[in-house]
Amino acid sequence: MEVTYLKAINDALREEMGRDENVFVMGEDVAELGGAFKVTEGLLEAFGSDRVIDTPISESLIVGAGIGAAMLGMRPVVEMQFADFISCAFDQIVNMAATLRFRHGGRASCPMVIRGPSGAGIHGAIFHSQNPEAWFTRVPGLKVVAPSTPYDAKGLLKSAIRDDDPVLYFEHKRLYRSVKEDIPEGDFTVPIGAAEVKHEGRDLSIITYGGTVQQSIDAARIVEKADGVSIEVLDLRTLLPLDREAILASVKKTGKVLIVHEDRLTGGIGGEIGALIAEHAFEYLDGPVTRLAMADTHNAFSPPLEEAILPNTNKIVEAIKRLASY
Amino acid sequence: MAEANLVHSAEAGTRVEYELQLYYWMKLIRGFEERVSRLHRQNKILGGVYSGAGQEGLVAGICAPLQQGDVVLPLHRDLGVFLMRGVDPGVLMAQLMGKDGGLSRGKDSFLHGGDLSRGVFGSTSMLGSSLPVAAGAALKFQIKKEKNIAVAFFGEGAASRGDVHEAMNFAGVRKLPVVFVCENNRYAYSTPLEKQMAIDDVADRAAAYGFKGYVCSGNDLLAVLDVAEPVLARTREGGGPALIECKTYRYHGHSEHDPALYRSKEELLKWESRDPIQRFEFYLEKRGEDVKRLREQTDEKVKAILQRAVEFAENSPWPEVNSVFDQLYASPSPAMLDGRRS
Numbered sequence: 001m002e003v004t005y006l007k008a009i010n011d012a013l014r015e016e017m018g019r020d021e022n023v024f025v026m027g028e029d030v031a032e033l034g035g036a037f038k039v040t041e042g043l044l045e046a047f048g049s050d051r052v053i054d055t056p057i058s059e060s061l062i063v064g065a066g067i068g069a070a071m072l073g074m075r076p077v078v079e080m081q082f083a084d085f086i087s088c089a090f091d092q093i094v095n096m097a098a099t100l101r102f103r104h105g106g107r108a109s110c111p112m113v114i115r116g117p118s119g120a121g122i123h124g125a126i127f128h129s130q131n132p133e134a135w136f137t138r139v140p141g142l143k144v145v146a147p148s149t150p151y152d153a154k155g156l157l158k159s160a161i162r163d164d165d166p167v168l169y170f171e172h173k174r175l176y177r178s179v180k181e182d183i184p185e186g187d188f189t190v191p192i193g194a195a196e197v198k199h200e201g202r203d204l205s206i207i208t209y210g211g212t213v214q215q216s217i218d219a220a221r222i223v224e225k226a227d228g229v230s231i232e233v234l235d236l237r238t239l240l241p242l243d244r245e246a247i248l249a250s251v252k253k254t255g256k257v258l259i260v261h262e263d264r265l266t267g268g269i270g271g272e273i274g275a276l277i278a279e280h281a282f283e284y285l286d287g288p289v290t291r292l293a294m295a296d297t298h299n300a301f302s303p304p305l306e307e308a309i310l311p312n313t314n315k316i317v318e319a320i321k322r323l324a325s326y
Numbered sequence: 327m328a329e330a331n332l333v334h335s336a337e338a339g340t341r342v343e344y345e346l347q348l349y350y351w352m353k354l355i356r357g358f359e360e361r362v363s364r365l366h367r368q369n370k371i372l373g374g375v376y377s378g379a380g381q382e383g384l385v386a387g388i389c390a391p392l393q394q395g396d397v398v399l400p401l402h403r404d405l406g407v408f409l410m411r412g413v414d415p416g417v418l419m420a421q422l423m424g425k426d427g428g429l430s431r432g433k434d435s436f437l438h439g440g441d442l443s444r445g446v447f448g449s450t451s452m453l454g455s456s457l458p459v460a461a462g463a464a465l466k467f468q469i470k471k472e473k474n475i476a477v478a479f480f481g482e483g484a485a486s487r488g489d490v491h492e493a494m495n496f497a498g499v500r501k502l503p504v505v506f507v508c509e510n511n512r513y514a515y516s517t518p519l520e521k522q523m524a525i526d527d528v529a530d531r532a533a534a535y536g537f538k539g540y541v542c543s544g545n546d547l548l549a550v551l552d553v554a555e556p557v558l559a560r561t562r563e564g565g566g567p568a569l570i571e572c573k574t575y576r577y578h579g580h581s582e583h584d585p586a587l588y589r590s591k592e593e594l595l596k597w598e599s600r601d602p603i604q605r606f607e608f609y610l611e612k613r614g615e616d617v618k619r620l621r622e623q624t625d626e627k628v629k630a631i632l633q634r635a636v637e638f639a640e641n642s643p644w645p646e647v648n649s650v651f652d653q654l655y656a657s658p659s660p661a662m663l664d665g666r667r668s
Contacts, residue, residue: 024469050469056499061492064458068476069466071447071459072397091489095450096459103438103448105431106653140654164656 006176008150012157027079059088080116098141117173129299131263148213155190172211195243201232209236219316255286265293287326355406377578378403383602384572387550399456416638427642454484457493464504483514498535501566532569544572
């Protein structure tokens, strides 16, 4: 069945709520309105107001209350209306949720999902375009995922809901309605912590996730057609924990690495991946580990500004060509 | 330890027995606090130690009406909550010493560990952050139509934090079964009340969230019970949230490192003369108890319990070094195991 990325997320929520009565959804405008992007549309009608809960504008409360309910065995899926707003809940995530199992000597769990739309490219400007994943990818106790396709979106959300630890689930809002895919109906999961080669190649690896996966595949095809260079695209899918094995396997196979992400360059996960490769696959490299990411500035609004700072297919093509000819 | 959770015996016994039990709990908590301070001076308990000496009345009065299945979120000064919910004094002492036998198994200090089997949720040092969590526990009770309540402690200092507002507002909107308890001990570390807020009573704020606020003397166990018993019962019966403010005072500084020179001797003296344990002894005497004998008996019992607790904690091993990577996740993946490097 062909579904959009957004429908895949909605289906995952609906199926998991049907499967487990402890799963509930909470956030700003998620019930009556069905969410700012309609991700939770129809859930109120299907499951009632005890399990689809509108909240005041209180991100710290939304996450904190999710933690409290999760500690008593519920499986809350809480929404940040825009992933940018997650900064308001930072303390609850990194101090309360992430340390919970550790602080309690392993005798407490926080099976909670925090999901929300991240990413730029829809003229959202500074506060509706951010990619906040790297604030969290260095926090033990959390898991962080960022799907790029409808199949992964559905499978990863199901895994996240069934996981016994807090999972941050970043969905790229530009993909909501722009991406469609034929996926199996009904239940399937995608494991957390497993990257996937989305495009096989021999000469150069692109390591990416989320909103830049399809752009990377498009760029790979362009270069392959024009220059005959064979390019592999590895979709990380999970950012914490990183699939180190898959990363190193691809690098060892191709010898050249381009890391692409829409999150900012400095402090983005690309730096960690570069260090990992330098430490564990240095002798396999035939060129410098290269990064293409959002420039070190804010998510500017005006179209020429936004265009200038974000990665896109053309910029990826140029980066591939430079690295391939090294 | 053989000490049963108060909850069961309170329901079974008479009012007189109930009050005598509460006297015992206050004495045990005070004794525990004093022993902790001593162990800290002896370098047997390291790090930050936050004494609740002087605040035993409010802890006893709020915990007394709690029932099986209720959730309570204590503060850093509320080790009495752990004891009254039935946490073994030895385990609690091991927790404070960073031993493997503690609630955190050495992973965190003081009262950041909890015991979910007794409904005690561990807190963080970001005071006030427990209130949203309490609201979430209450939300679970509401969704599942259970007759339990959540009780969250916070200080008047944390009352200035946004989490407190967010939690109370949401609790009011959803009429959640949660009771917020403000321990107003007049100081946020060194900052006095008048620099923290422009009102006298934190309880006044409850009206803004659509529920009732109550003020009582936290140093008077009977006064706390007079408020806590009907208020907790009302919340349990579906009456929605409430805020109870207990006026109190901590005898020690913010932590044991703090000599609290920002307070006057006269002020401390004034509050020491309102000591919750002595005040309750006065009541028991008026009621006809042989208080001298009761005090001696209780002191002896407390001394024995503390002796066993310290022995247990001192004999508990230090945690294995590699355990610092345990309990980060329910089941670590191979990728996570790779990350166990320094």
